[in-house]
Amino acid sequence: MTTTTTPEETGAPAGGLTTDHSRAQADGAHSHGVVPQGSRAERLTSFDLADIPVPTGREEEWRFSPVARIAPLFEDRLVGQSGGGDVRVTVVEAPEVSVEIVGRDDERLGTAGKPGDRTAVTAWNGFEQATVVTVPREAVASDVTSVRVEGSGDTPTASHVLVRAERHSEAVVVLDHLGSATLTETVEIVVEDGAHLTVVSVQDWADGAVHTSSHRARIGRDARLKHVVVTLGGDVVRITPDAEFTAEGGEVEMVGLYFADANQHQEHRLFVDHAVPRCKSRVTYKGALQGEGAHTVWVGDVLIQAEAEGTDTYELNRNLVLTDGARADSVPNLEIETGEIEGAGHASATGRFDDEQLFYLQARGIPEIEARRLVVRGFFAELIADIGVESVEERLLEAIERELNKSMSAIEGGGATDAEGVA
């Protein structure tokens, strides 16, 4: 049996499927997709450029994207980060963690799944050297390992990072993307049996940056991955995290936070592949949008394969539209090929800033600007607390404050939709 849940079909097969569309609002800022072409399982993946052609923009996986702005990253020949590319990767690692720079031929590369779209395949074919971060067997990292990906130009560049948590190790790795860049990137994540790994990827690019990134994670027996994506800066950011379970007892928690301003395109397309029994996935993405032309896309594909009995999955996306002229697309998509599941559900909601909340707070003496701050901080509060990496949490609170200051000055200036004011 295959069940694809979309608004048109929210059947609940045996096994406790819950789908929640009750909170989704059709207010123009929210749209569900058409039923995807075929099953997500049938999507072609390959290391070969020839297998995945340059998209036209009409493909399912590109239909929301500004392909013209991403086009430089579709080219066959990109430069690697060390071969004249404009991107530098530096790592400050915890004492227990090792870092290597390796060539393309290193056999550890390319083990966490294959590229699934054009920018993923150009990233794979374009990089010259990869950064490999290894948390050795049974090591417990005493500090955060920080990978800084810094851009300094707009030459189309490819880069590759591999994070490996060996058996029963524990670590937190934070990838930071800063500066100006036109970058397609692969982040491979291998979580071996019993390891607990947190990977945080922050996209805090300067204006003008174009960034695509294919995150591909493999999660072993009883292993746990917390995968956090934070997207704030850059013109176009498109992240496609894939998580695949390779043995029973695995858990993945995927958390995302994004804040889009005028003319920013921020896209997050997730794929969780429950290929084996008794694994658990939780996806929680929340975004705020403000300003003319701010566009966010969230697509959450979850596939529960026929063998994946006892799967427990839930995904949620919420968007808060702060001003007119912004658009949030949200497409949860759950495919279930077995009835023997623990639980499966999704929820998606996009709402405008709630004037009743504003009134309530103002009626207690709180000025409008401060009231808006409280509401937006409140919207993200729980998610930020869930990240569990203190330095990241603090940075996020500051970043939200910064973003809010932009919209507040637009509101104070009398025009919440003034694109220039919030750009």
Place this chain on the structure above:
Amino acid sequence: MSTLEIRDLHVSVETKEGPKPILRGVDLTINSGEVHAIMGPNGSGKSTLAYSIAGHPKYQVTGGSITFDGQDVLAMTVDERARAGVFLAMQYPVEVPGVSVSNFLRTAKTAIDGEAPPLRHWVKDVKSAMQGLRMDDSFAARSVNEGFSGGEKKRHEILQMELLRPKFAVLDETDSGLDVDALRIVSEGVNRVHESTDAGILLITHYTRILRYITPDFVHVFVDGKVAEEGGPELADRLESEGYDRFLPGAVESASAASA
């Protein structure tokens, strides 16, 4: 001593079909220390009056005035009104996810007083006010009104009134949906604030029940967007036995005769 004066107030509500007139010439004067009960059938415009005083953007004032100690209330923003000392306990308090009660109360107190309350006193004040209203300590950490029962929301409104100490409070059907115990606890809270601050109170209710705990100095019967009859507490007793029937359409003459 403060005075809130409402003169010939006309208010429309925005609807999809355009503005709809609700209040049709309301006159009321409320001084510090006075308790005024407004009683009226559902849909008579009681909440509209409450929201208009607080400044809800959905309600358009099309005529008349509201002044507070001579200041033009209608010219003030919602938060300015609150900082001037006007408080509204809402009939349907709003949920604010992710904002804790303690953060909310402290932010509001700081805004109203113009400075942060001294921490030690504040913590004590919040605790004792919560105890007085039989609210569990755990409330402080919960999101504002989120998942609160009807009774909990009303207690939370009165908690705010106790802590913010307004000069003038409108209580919009604070009694609705409360069981007898909760009604008594909430009423005691209102009486505490009233006694300790000498606030003027406009108590909006559909039922006379709450008036057994909070004694009004004046009772106004509100029908079809204006005050149809006024009197002392004895008017509430009459409403208790007779209901609103004589004020409703078809009984227009007897109503006007009674108020004449």
